[in-house]
Amino acid sequence: MTSMDLFFFFFIFLLFIYPEMMMKYRIMRRLRCIREIEKERKSRVIAMIHRQEALTFLGIPIYKFITIEDSEEILRAIRLTPEDMPIDLIIHTPGGLALASEQIALALKEHKAKTTVIIPHYAMSGGSLIALAADEIIMDKNAVMGPVDPQIGQYPAASILEAYYRKGEKVDDETLILVDISKKAIKQMEEFVYELLKDKYGEEKAKNIAKELTSGKWTHDYPLTVNKLKELGIEVNTNVPKKVYELLELYPQPMGAKPSVYYIPVPYNKKEREKNEK
Template sequence: MDPLSSLFWLFFIFMLIYPQMMFKFRLLQRYKCIKELEAERKTRVIVLIHRQEQLALFGIPIYRFISIEDSEEVLRAIRMTPDDMPIDIILHTPGGLVLAAEQIAMALKEHKAKTTAIIPHYAMSGGTLIALAADEIIMDKNAVMGPVDPQIGQYPAASILKTLEMKHADELDDETLILADISKKAINQVEEFVFELLKDKMDEEKARKLAKTLSHGEWTHDYPLTVKKLRELGIEVNTNVPKKVYELFDLYQQPVNQRPSVQYIPVPYHPKR
């Protein structure tokens, strides 16, 4: 084999192995940071972070959402946690499968010790459901949550029902009528689930009203519920995010092979004395 060919194959093997080595190294860093956070807060820390990642060799970006596999792992972590040990769940997610989010939320609610949802940037849709199940919500002052109104296919369930008000049933096709029936059931189911999460935290009438507001499509599905808005709605929010959470969050950053759109000197600046 000629030297050029040997060099090519060495480079190819390196390109295959290097990303896996870097991933393992980053994984060890994450575990170390999680252990430090657990020691600091004396809790079980569960991380549910969905950030853009890239496939090892080709750098193809992939996007992640709350899945059944996520709920399986979170429920397993909760089962492995003693009843008297508090749980911190760190959330960074656009949402995902409602069933999976509801399973996680129920498991958190049933845990006997204190549960805390920590949101460094955003927890939308199913992430909001999970956060509402916790005894305490800690958010960055600029972080957001979102409405939990169901989505049927590519359309909001509330918008599908709106078509029934705008047109007579005889003017609609069978598929639209079926979707409207599913939409009504989905909204009622989510409203009832949110009410169950909230009823022990506030007055029952207030919990019922808030559950309806969050699930009936009052806003678009990506509407940002800021700290201020959440407090106006009656949801208590703490903005004292532990510093270690940000350090852990940074370890989930996965650069994509493209020119960066945001750049800055990555060190903290301190005010001049």
């Protein structure tokens, strides 16, 4: 074998084989971690974690969000779960398709045993909608959820209506169609959230929460912190299992991406702090 052949072999290995091996190894570690959480919590654990991943070819970054494929897989996992077994759904997502999120939310709500959504960092938009369907929301004290007001294309439905009301009746047909769709979308989402919440919070409180979250009073990326959620009347637990953070670490950013945050990745105890002070 010549040096050129050897170089070519390593080139093929690094470009195609090594990334595939690492991905399989990472998946194996993720499943092992999920199994450990299941043993600890005596539940079925489902993880929906959307990171910026890298394709194996040329490392092209792609962004992930809630899709119909996600809803298919989660519904399948729920069907495979006995009715008397609790479900823990770990969510880390910017949101995604409303239909997919609604399907997951309904499936969670209909499960007879306790359902818990665990949010280690964020669950925006459709992720928040899914969280509202659970019997319990557990989130990191610094994690956030977001409003669930409908988006029509690139614009919030509430903003389309606001622009229409300010401008008056003299608008083109396309705008009138958008206004009609926006009204329906807000009404539908408000009713959907109400149905998710009424058994847990009662009719009056569920109506108020649904109105707040779907009215468009905030921008769609407005962070609903633990304190803000509690102000709205949404019950939140902040005791995130440590293993959940370990699972999240198994979804790294793409190889080759230069990190912008650096720190010594170990917990500092009292002895370590005293050593640093000397």
